[in-house]
Amino acid sequence: MSDPDRGGFFIGWSNKLPDRLGLFLVQAAAVLVAGLAGAAFAIGVTQNDPGDGAFRFDLGRQTITGVLQAEPYPVLHVTESERYPAGHAIMLSGQGKRGVQDRAAPLDGQLVVASGVILTRGPLDMLQVRGGDQGLIAAEAAPDANAVPPGVPVPVPLGRWRLTGEICDGKCYAGAMRPGQGLSHRACANLCLTGGVPPVFVATDTVDGQAFFLIAGPDGGPVTDRILDHTAMLVEVEGQIERRGDLLVFRIDPATLEVL
Amino acid sequence: MSVLYTPVQWNRNKFLYDGVLLAGVVAYILVFLQVAPLFVDATRPVDGAILRMRAFGTCAFLMLTLILCIGPLARLDRRFLPLLYNRRHFGVLTCVVAATHALQVLGWYYAFSPTPRLEALLSANTSFGQVLGFPFEVFGIFALLVLTLMAVTSHDFWLSFLTAPVWKALHLLVYPAYAAVVAHMALGYLQDAKNPAFALLAGGGALTVAGLHLAARRRDRAARGAADWVTVGRPAEIADGRARIVSLGGDERVAVFRYDGRLSAVSNACAHQNGPLGEGRIVDGCITCPWHGFQYRPADGCSPAPFTERIPTYRLKLDGDTVLVHRTANPPGTPVEPLAIP
Ligand code: FES
DSSP states (O other): OOOSOOTTOOOTTOSOOOHHHHHHHHHHHHHHHHHHHHHHHHHHHTOOOOOSOEEOGGGOOEEEEEEEEOSSSOEEEEEEOSSSOTTOEEEEEOSSSOOOHHHHGGGTTSEEEEEEEEEEETTEEEEEEOSSTTSEEEOOOOSSTTSOOOOOOOOEEEEEEEEEEEEEEHHIIIIISSSOOSGGGHHHHHHHHHHTOOEEEEEEEEETTEEEEEEEOTTSSOOGGGTGGGBTSEEEEEEEEEEETTEEEEEEOGGGOEEO | OOSSOOSOOOOHHHHHHHHHHHHHHHHHHHIIIIIGGGGSOTTSOOOHHHHHHHHHHHHHHHHHHHHHHHHHHHHHOGGGTHHHHTHHHHHHHHHHHHHHHHHHHHTTTTSSSSSOHHHHHHHSOOOTTOSTTOOTHHHHHHHHHHHHHHHHTOSHHHHHHHOHHHHHHHHTTHHHHHHHHHHHHHTTGGGGOOOHHHHHHHHHHHHHHHHHHHHHHHHHOOOOOOSSEEEEEOGGGSOTTOEEEEEOSTTOEEEEEEETTEEEEEESBOTTTOOBGGGSEEETTEEEOTTTOOEEOTTTOBOOTTOOOBOOEEOEEEETTEEEEESSOOOTTOOOOOEEOO
8 A cells, every 4th residue: 555656745654755755854853852952951051059058978977965955946056066166056857857856855955965967058057866766865964063064045136027038948958958949849848847857047138147047936936837838939027036056046927928 | 554453553664753752852861961960060969869850850841842743833834744643652752751750759859758758749738829839749740640641541442442532532631731731830940940941941832832733723724604515616726636624614624535537525534543634645546644544435434444444424516616515424434426527
């Protein structure tokens, strides 16, 4: 069922291809393959910079002594560490998309030894506490019985602010995912937050020289349930800012959250 | 044409077609994952999984865009017709690429969580009441389901099992699916909006699909009449071995073929996948579909033995030197005496 002179008409099951059509198809195929490769290159090289956050596996496991503050989200105020100065605040998370609230609560306000892997992005440090019983333990009593045990830093109020920025999960933003912010990462951020990872506010402006804030509710407690509709995009929100050690805590008023 | 259902009736053209497709997809993925990273700051790499999500996701979008361009392109320029021939393999490959994208997302954004992946997929973002922050994943899920359904039912077995109208309706879901993909990107990655190349390709792709369809439709739009007998034109206006397509209103079209000094009219829709028979030719005395080459005898709309396909025929008459066709179709396979050209 074939006819050599079909006037350029293509029949799929016939192996004879009219000459001119053959040339056209070869060109079309070349354009297709080259066009796809070109598109991949164009999109590939213009992707957003994911930031410099990363897991610092290169530093090995860190063991840090400090005072644990369980609320609004677990934070360690360093008293003794090889790498970090005393007074530095390090946020804590568990493995994967989990917080360490359950392990931190009984140790609130106490001197503890935390160990795990550090994630760093700019001034923001987060310790992924290792699993099991050894990740977070009460420090042994000081040998000098008369020494005053260190306590959580006294909050220094910095006033009421209205800030523009993005609510991120502190872990992905710190480098657990690159990029760990933005709308396409939204569901992931919400999973981290509901799992107990501390939320951070990344502002477009600075307050007292800093653009990262640990988020708390108006009463200073956790606020995760009330921010999930406003994560991963540019929002405006009002609240009190206070300094605890070198960490700024933004006690937001969720009712003032506004999508920009 | 088939009397037996085999998974794929391979031939040289299908191998070539699929080979070119695969080459295109492999080139895209390799350039995206291996070449492009060499040209950006290596100290600030994007996660491998996220890179793969983007590579496979954008690739699937471009493939779907191309697939939807083939139909109108072939209408506007017949040389594109061969691209239709194996379009269903194009579709199946697109489905595989899109599914790879989805698996990368599930295995990264939805992994490492105390919530199981599929439950997380549906529960992590429930901001259905807002545009920005809308769970754009649902659009992607819908599109992937449609692509999967189409891929699974792409074989001719399903065409006859479901009947042509149902099958066609099912496969027209590709348009809502494409719209969903555009929404999926517009509310997702495009909002992170610092990738100009992606924005251009996404916008340009969607506009091209819409523009080509409009152009093809404008060209197709034929005059509609209400009388029982509809004007076809003068026999001399139809080239030998070719047809003129006449619209009867609605979706119904008739193909009036001229061959051996005679005229015959059949439905314009091929019994295989509704290919436009009137854009085909008479080859070896048979009407030959431009899409996959199914053949029908002009006088009775039956495929030559051993094949069994049939299409409706129509009556023709002459009024002076004007040919008219009756708007009521005969049952498929009804013989009609061809109209001799005076
Ligand atoms: S041969 Fe497939 S539609 Fe006609």
